[in-house]
Amino acid sequence: MEVRILSRKFDIADAHLLEVAKQHGAYATLDKVFAMPPADVTDEVKNSGLRGRGGAGFPAGLKWSFLPKGVDKPVYLTVNSDESEPATFKDRYILTRDPHLLIEGIIICCYAIGCHDCYIYIRGEYTTQRKALQFAIDEAYAAGYLGEKVAGHDFKLDVTVHRGAGAYVCGEETALLESIEGRKGQPRSKPPFPAVAGLYGCPTIINNVQTIASLPFILANGAAAYKAYGTEKSPGTHLFGISGHVEKPGMYELPLGLPLLEVIEKMAGGVWRGRKLKAVIPGGSSTPVLTPEEAATATLDYESMAAHKTMFGSGGIVVLDETVDVVELTKNLIDFYHHESCGQCTPCREGLGWMLKIVKQLLRGEGTIADIELLRELCDNIEMKTVCVLSAACTMPVRSYLDKFRSEFVAYATDRPKPEQA
Numbered sequence: 187m188e189v190r191i192l193s194r195k196f197d198i199a200d201a202h203l204l205e206v207a208k209q210h211g212a213y214a215t216l217d218k219v220f221a222m223p224p225a226d227v228t229d230e231v232k233n234s235g236l237r238g239r240g241g242a243g244f245p246a247g248l249k250w251s252f253l254p255k256g257v258d259k260p261v262y263l264t265v266n267s268d269e270s271e272p273a274t275f276k277d278r279y280i281l282t283r284d285p286h287l288l289i290e291g292i293i294i295c296c297y298a299i300g301c302h303d304c305y306i307y308i309r310g311e312y313t314t315q316r317k318a319l320q321f322a323i324d325e326a327y328a329a330g331y332l333g334e335k336v337a338g339h340d341f342k343l344d345v346t347v348h349r350g351a352g353a354y355v356c357g358e359e360t361a362l363l364e365s366i367e368g369r370k371g372q373p374r375s376k377p378p379f380p381a382v383a384g385l386y387g388c389p390t391i392i393n394n395v396q397t398i399a400s401l402p403f404i405l406a407n408g409a410a411a412y413k414a415y416g417t418e419k420s421p422g423t424h425l426f427g428i429s430g431h432v433e434k435p436g437m438y439e440l441p442l443g444l445p446l447l448e449v450i451e452k453m454a455g456g457v458w459r460g461r462k463l464k465a466v467i468p469g470g471s472s473t474p475v476l477t478p479e480e481a482a483t484a485t486l487d488y489e490s491m492a493a494h495k496t497m498f499g500s501g502g503i504v505v506l507d508e509t510v511d512v513v514e515l516t517k518n519l520i521d522f523y524h525h526e527s528c529g530q531c532t533p534c535r536e537g538l539g540w541m542l543k544i545v546k547q548l549l550r551g552e553g554t555i556a557d558i559e560l561l562r563e564l565c566d567n568i569e570m571k572t573v574c575v576l577s578a579a580c581t582m583p584v585r586s587y588l589d590k591f592r593s594e595f596v597a598y599a600t601d602r603p604k605p606e607q608a
C-alpha cells in the first residue's frame with residue numbers, strides 16, 4: 187500500500203543534511219528544469235494533475251497560470267507551513283527529514299513563476315522544524331543552490347523563513363500574508379486573489395509544503411509517472427497522518443484512491459483494544475465525520491470524499507472508537523475554533539461563542555431539545571457569512587455530528603439527570 191515519493195528519504199539516516207540528501211538525488215532535477223522554458227515547467231505540473239495539499243485541493247499548475255502577465259512588480263512565492271489544523275502532522279516530516287526536497291521544489295516553482303523572493307511561513311510552535319529548515323537553507327546558500335546564481339544558472343533566489351506566533355487562522359492564505367507584512371493575522375476579502383494582489387500588493391502564489399515538495403518527482407520523472415499513482419481525477423500520493431484510537435498511529439505515504447477502512451486496518455493496525463469503530467474524521471478537525479457505514483464505502487480521493495459530503499482535507503485521519511462521547515468531542519471542537527477566531531466577523535466571533543455556550547449547557551444536563559435545534563440553526567446561519575472559512579471549518583463538522591449522532595445530543599437533553607437530581 188505504502189509508496190515512497192515524498193517520503194523516499196525519510197528513513198535514511200541524516201538525509202536532512204545536504205551531503206546525504208545529494209547522495210540520494212537531491213537537486214538532481216535542476217539542470218533539466220533550467221533547460222526548460224518556465225512555461226513548460228508550469229505545463230508539466232498542470233499535466234501531472236497535482237492538486238494543492240493544504241486542504242482545498244486546488245490544481246497547482248492552474249493556480250500558477252493565474253499570475254498576471256507583463257506586470258511590473260515582483261512575484262512572490264509563500265510556502266504555507268503553518269500546519270495548525272488539529273490532527274494534521276504531515277508537513278513537519280518534510281521539514282525535519284527532507285528539507286532539501288522542499289527547497290528543491292521551491293526552486294522549481296520559483297523558476298516557473300518568475301519569483302526571486304520566497305517566504306516560508308512556519309507555525310510558531312514548530313521550533314525543531316524551523317531549526318532544521320533554516321539549517322538546510324543555510325546549507326543550500328553555502329552550496330550555491332540559493333542566492334545569486336541558483337545551481338550555477340542565471341537565476342537569483344532568496345528564501346526567508348517567517349515564524350508565526352501560534353494562530354491557526356494564519357494558515358488561511360491571506361491572514362498569512364497579513365502576518366508576514368507585520369499586521370494582525372486577519373484574512374482579507376477576496377477578490378482580489380493573491381495571484382493578482384498578494385504579498386505587499388504583488389502577484390503571489392501560496393502553496394502548501396507538501397504541494398511544493400511534490401515538484402521534484404514530477405519534473406524528474408514527468409507528469410505521466412506521477413499520474414501512474416492515484417486515480418484519474420486524484421493523481422499522485424499523499425502523506426496521511428492517522429491518529430486516534432488505532433493500534434499504530436503514524437504518518438503513511440499512500441497513493442490516492444485507497445479504501446479508507448482498508449488503510450486504517452492495514453496501515454494503522456485497525457481500531458485499538460479490540461473495540462468497535464464509532465466514526466472516522468477523514469481529514470483534520472474541520473472535515474465532516476463519517477459513520478462506519480459511510481467509511482466502508484469511502485476511498486481516499488477527492489471525488490469519493492465529495493460524494494460522501496466531506497473532504498480528506500489535510501490528510502489527518504482520526505479514528506474514533508465506541509467509547510467516544512460525541513457531545514464532549516463537539517464541545518472540544520467548538521472550543522478550539524472559538525478560541526482561534528480572529529474576531530473580525532461577527533458571525534464567527536459571536537456565533538461560535540454562542541454555540542460553545544449551548545453545548546456546554548447540554549453537557550451540564552441543562553439543555554433542551556430546542557437547544558439542539560438552535561445549534562443546528564446557528565451552523566446554517568454562521569457558515570459562509572464570513573470573510574474566511576474558519577467558521578465553516580467549525581460548523582461543517584458540528585453539523586455532521588448533530589445529524590449523524592443526534593441521539594447522543596438528545597440523551598443529554600432528556601435522559602441524563604439534571605444536576606439538582608443527580
Ligand SMILES: Cc1cc2nc3c(=O)[nH]c(=O)nc-3n(C[C@H](O)[C@H](O)[C@H](O)COP(=O)(O)O)c2cc1C
Pocket residue numbers: 237238239240241242243244266267268269270271354355356357358359360392393394395397398574575576579
Ligand atoms: C482557517 C484556515 C487554516 C488553514 N491552515 C492551513 C495550513 O496550516 N496549511 C496549509 O497549507 N493550508 C492551510 N489553509 C489553506 C490555505 O488557505 C490555502 O488554501 C493553501 O495554503 C493553499 O495551498 P495549496 O493550494 O498548495 O493547498 C487554511 C485555510 C483556512 C481557512
